[in-house]
């Protein structure tokens with residue numbers, strides 16, 4: 001797959017190398033995501049999902065192997081180039097929303113765009129459109145503390161998509177919500193991802209949610225295998 005949006009080849013990651021507590025978390029992990037492909041990542045707690053997502057999203061580096069984003073080799077790139085690739089092409093969603101508490105829902109989706117050089121008026125238009133798309137048009141001026149857990153996470157989805165990334169990486173994106181809300185909000189996320197045509201790698205402990213994706217992989221002794 002030469003046109004993969006994300007390609008990991010032989011990615012290996014150890015913590016505390018050479019020490020008695022050395023741990024090999026990833027041991028030759030391979031995956032390629034085609035454009036528009038939505039892949040679930042399941043693994044037991046501590047198996048290395050967050051480590052894998054951080055390396056795929058260029059927030060951390062591998063000890064061996066390569067990471068390509070849109071065909072560009074990122075593993076050996078300098079920090080500045082990795083940051084540029086990440087800002088231009090990757091969106092993140094975490095289990096906790098990490099919204100800025102002193103800013104409104106709208107501002108939380110506007111600010112990352114302004115940081116990327118988008119003019120305020122255009123950023124506000126895009127933020128309104130995104131928040132409207134997931135049913136939050138009546139919550140634009142609410143601060144995170146004035147929103148429900150599901151609403152907070154939906155704002156975080158819009159923030160992740162604010163700069164129109166090619167790749168979405170999500171780490172238990174609804175893991176902090178009660179089961180019913182989690183199901184609803186997960187469907188909203190998948191609709192948003194599919195409407196946008198993004199490629200996504202979404203970690204979840206929930207096998208029912210994973211089954212909604214195009215395919216599912218799991219971490220097995222540091223490698224990615226079909227689940």
Ligand SMILES: Nc1ncnc2c1ncn2[C@@H]1O[C@H](COP(=O)(O)OP(=O)(O)OP(=O)(O)O)[C@@H](O)[C@H]1O
Nearest residue numbers: 015016023025043044045046047048049050051052
């Ligand atoms: N910075 C670090 N230094 C040392 N060990 C680390 C570091 N980050 C992660 N680890 C270890 O690597 C292993 C994988 O951690 P990781 O957070 O990737 O797991 P996970 O699959 O995301 O778990 P969970 O589902 O519980 O979030 C764990 O044993 C963890 O203790």
